[in-house]
Amino acid sequence: MWKSKKLLIFPAIYLLMLYLPILGAGDHVNMTDLSFNLRHVGLLANSMKLALLSAVIATALGFFAALYIKTGFMADKWYRYFFILFLPIPFYTYALSWIYFIRMFSIPFPALLKYSLKGFGACLYVEVLEYFPLALLLALIGMESISASDIEAASVYKRLVIVVRDIVLKEIAPYLYAATGLIVILSVTDFSVPSMFQYNTYTLDLFSVYGRTGNVTLVCLKTLPVILLMLVPLSWLLGGMRKFGTVKSGRLKMGIHLNGWMRVVSGLAFAVCIIQILIPVITFIVTTGSVRVFADAFSSVKEELLVSITVSLLAAIFGTIIAFFPAVMIADSDNGVLGTVSMLPVAIPGAIGAMGLLKVVNRSFLHVLGDSVILSAIGCGIKIAPFMVLIICIYRRYTDRHLTEIAWILADKRKKAFLMECRLILPGLMIAFMLAFFMTYAEEGIMLVLMAPGLEAITVKIYNYLHYGASEYVSAFCLISVGVIAVIELTTLAIYRLIVVGMRK
Amino acid sequence: MHKTMKRAVQAVLLLIVTMIFMTGCGKSKEVVVYTAVDEVFAEDIIKGFEQETGIKVKVVYDSEANKTTGLVNRIISEEAHPVCDVFWNNEFMQTIKLAQSGLLESYESPSADTIPDYYKAADHTWAAEGGRARVFLVNNAGIEGKKTPGSVRDFVSDEYTGDELAIAYPMFGTTKTMAAALYAAWGEDEARQYFETIKAKGVNVVDGNSVTKDMAATGQVIIGFTDSDDAREAIEDGADVTMVYPDQGPDDMGTLLTPSTVAMIKGAPNPDNAKVFVDYILSEKVERQLVEAGFYDLSIRDAGKDGSIKGMSVPLEDIYDCMDVSAADMEKIFSDAK
Structure with a gap:
């Protein structure tokens, strides 16, 4: 069924949606504006330095924290995935919590003020905390594909270090490669963190060029060196994806007992897990100060919350619709070209793609979309679709192909067989859907560009208030945002368990 | 399970339609404003305008990182189908840029009568206030x-x-x-x-x-x-x-004194309401209110009077050039x- 040529229309639509905003802006470009000199090389080096270090540290922390979780009492508990709670939290939450943290303690200890966030170190701190939950998530998923009996057998004959190196690390290497690749891509294409902490990167420079010229085509052409560089982490990502394990562990707890330095390192990584949740939450509670402030703040962001949730929901639906077929085709065919072409637009900064989309839409009858939340949702959906392809693709590889073949043989109608296949990868679709939801919820740049008049997202509101100066209301906004995310995550987890358990039954 | 799923999907679709409706309804008595004025200050002024006139204001704010240029690029990209009625800028350079690109509508606001000519465009495409x-x-x-x-x-x-x-x-x-x-x-x-x-x-x-x-x-x-x-x-x-x-x-x-500027967009979808909004923002009452709030340092209506802050004497157009x-x-x- 998936090999039918008629179905090629779906990846075609997907690619059109991804590339039209970039290629369709149609701005005039002078060749002289396309210069690439030593300064640009330096900026690219800055981008890569930050991205690689963030990726390596976050992935290492993710691996060890996952190891701690999967060998301890939480290994088979449903809440083991709750440590990724802050995956959808906007980056500035970490920055703000750190600023508050320093301010609070600088009252008795004024010398602490010099540790305020600035430059490369600040960017690295924020990005490691921002991407750590992503690495942890992939490492946890990877560890669930390891055969528990293999580990137990090896543990009898080999030392702990060798078991971890030869079995655990080897098995989840594709996941770690994918995490590293993904983090490098996300870091290189982001300009908000370097912008906030005064660290010049190539993407920040692109944004500056855009601010000066308003020329989307020029900026996209200037992105080519980034795209070429991103082929490397993209190959880690896609290479990792192709090797994702298909063996699911019967038992969720790994039968090894951590000791020595590995226990210490894993414990520390797990401590980071806790810290990256507790410090923001505690500081925001303390700096909000009173229930009255919290209530006032909630009353003033009700509409923004509704907008953010609506856009996130629509973006997730849109992303699922356009990503589903390409994901399944990539997973089934091992088509490297389609995989690469499907993922390349992730190297374009989201806000620039959004401006391209705005230009394209405004030249057509679709300009009416700009008056509602739909355009923001499409913009975010386009940015997130490649990541959804990735998730659905992973899950498709997990799916037992015999079951799908049986479905096609036994079903009396193609529609029934198709629905059966959908149900088999439903957990993957749900994970992709929720990832899209949360990434959209945390998005600021695209929202800012495509926001319909009067429909401000919560992230934009917090960012605007934050830039005017930290206040108790900013803390309350962040606290509300974290609370809403926690509630949605818990609800999702409950629904997910309901559906997956239902499917198993 | 199948029925439960079907109901869940129907419920989600109903919820989305309701949410879109709640976040996008109503268009008769409204004005669309793009503003680079800090949200914490603009919010109060806009609330006051809504209460006084009954006209709903739909705002697009800009963030500090790309202040003004983001909104200006958006107005330019919307040239074929303008969405914005009024551009309330926190400076004058980008407003003059829009005027020179032919994207602003000429409107001689009665509220601008008391504003010195130096702070108004000769063709009435924009006027400045505060500083x-x-x-x-x-x-x-x-x-x-x-x-x-x-x-x-x-x-x-x-x-x-x-x-x-x-x-x-x-x-x-x-x-x-x-x-x-x-x-x-x-x-x-x-x-x-x-x-x-x-x-x-x-x-x-x-x-x-x-x-x-x-x-x-x-x-x-x-x-x-x-x-x-x-x-x-x-x-x-x-x-x-x-x-x-x-x-x-x-x-x-x-x-350097940086006045805010107010301008109507050419082809604005709600021109009548836009004029009401421009009149309101350019009024002396709002200017004084923003001075009181601390957003403006001074009223440009006081420019040149004793005790006021001394500003650069370079014409705004020269700065733009x-x-x-x-x-x-x-x-x-x-x-x-x-």
Whole structure:
């Protein structure tokens, strides 16, 4: 069924949606504006330095924290995935919590003020905390594909270090490669963190060029060196994806007992897990100060919350619709070209793609979309679709192909067989859907560009208030945002368990 | 299970339709405003307008990082199908740019009668009001034993090291305007030299005036070159700082005053409501309200009167004409990889 040529229309639509905003802006470009000199090389080096270090540290922390979780009492508990709670939290939450943290303690200890966030170190701190939950998530998923009996057998004959190196690390290497690749891509294409902490990167420079010229085509052409560089982490990502394990562990707890330095390192990584949740939450509670402030703040962001949730929901639906077929085709065919072409637009900064989309839409009858939340949702959906392809693709590889073949043989109608296949990868679709939801919820740049008049997202509101100066209301906004995310995550987890358990039954 | 799923999908679809309806309904009595005025100040004014006129305002705010340029690029990209009715800008350069691109509608607001001609476009495509000044925010503890800066030129004197100073990226916002103003006042060579010195001294060049303010307020730097509204915020927060207006002596050039501007967009979807909004924003009442709130330093209706802050005497159009050259230089000087 998936090999039918008629179905090629779906990846075609997907690619059109991804590339039209970039290629369709149609701005005039002078060749002289396309210069690439030593300064640009330096900026690219800055981008890569930050991205690689963030990726390596976050992935290492993710691996060890996952190891701690999967060998301890939480290994088979449903809440083991709750440590990724802050995956959808906007980056500035970490920055703000750190600023508050320093301010609070600088009252008795004024010398602490010099540790305020600035430059490369600040960017690295924020990005490691921002991407750590992503690495942890992939490492946890990877560890669930390891055969528990293999580990137990090896543990009898080999030392702990060798078991971890030869079995655990080897098995989840594709996941770690994918995490590293993904983090490098996300870091290189982001300009908000370097912008906030005064660290010049190539993407920040692109944004500056855009601010000066308003020329989307020029900026996209200037992105080519980034795209070429991103082929490397993209190959880690896609290479990792192709090797994702298909063996699911019967038992969720790994039968090894951590000791020595590995226990210490894993414990520390797990401590980071806790810290990256507790410090923001505690500081925001303390700096909000009173229930009255919290209530006032909630009353003033009700509409923004509704907008953010609506856009996130629509973006997730849109992303699922356009990503589903390409994901399944990539997973089934091992088509490297389609995989690469499907993922390349992730190297374009989201806000620039959004401006391209705005230009394209405004030249057509679709300009009416700009008056509602739909355009923001499409913009975010386009940015997130490649990541959804990735998730659905992973899950498709997990799916037992015999079951799908049986479905096609036994079903009396193609529609029934198709629905059966959908149900088999439903957990993957749900994970992709929720990832899209949360990434959209945390998005600021695209929202800012495509926001319909009067429909401000919560992230934009917090960012605007934050830039005017930290206040108790900013803390309350962040606290509300974290609370809403926690509630949605818990609800999702409950629904997910309901559906997956239902499917198993 | 199948039925439950079906119901769940139906419920979600119903919820989405309801949410879209709730977030996008109503269009008869509204005006769409794009504003670069700080959200914390603009919100109160807009609420007042809605209460007074019954016209619903749909706002698009801009964030500090890409202030003004983001909205201007959006207005340009919407040229074929304008969405915005009124552009309420927190400065004048980008507004003049829009006027020269033919994207603004001429409207002679009766509220602008009391505004000096110097602050209005000859073709009535825009009018200015209020004003924020470029100021030094000086940390009192840090400045002890050093001379308090009195002139823009003092910022690059040997009295202070680069680590002790902070300024926002001159490629954006009012710092970009300040660069163009110095180009217009001093000439290209002298002004370029000034910013090259800032770069060479290793001055902290940061993302936005509010960051500059925070750095001076917390003592990370001794002097932050910022806008008066940011400086006032630090003072109100109880920071140990002093706001200094540079170049106020009888022979000095005065500090750059940045008025806000209001303009109607050509082809605005709600032109009648747009006019009502422009009249409201340009009214003396709103200008005084924003002075009271601390967003404006002064009413331009008071310009030239005794005791008011001395502003630069360079015409706004001259500053605009210098912008391309100064912006390209700033890009070259400050986009270097660190």
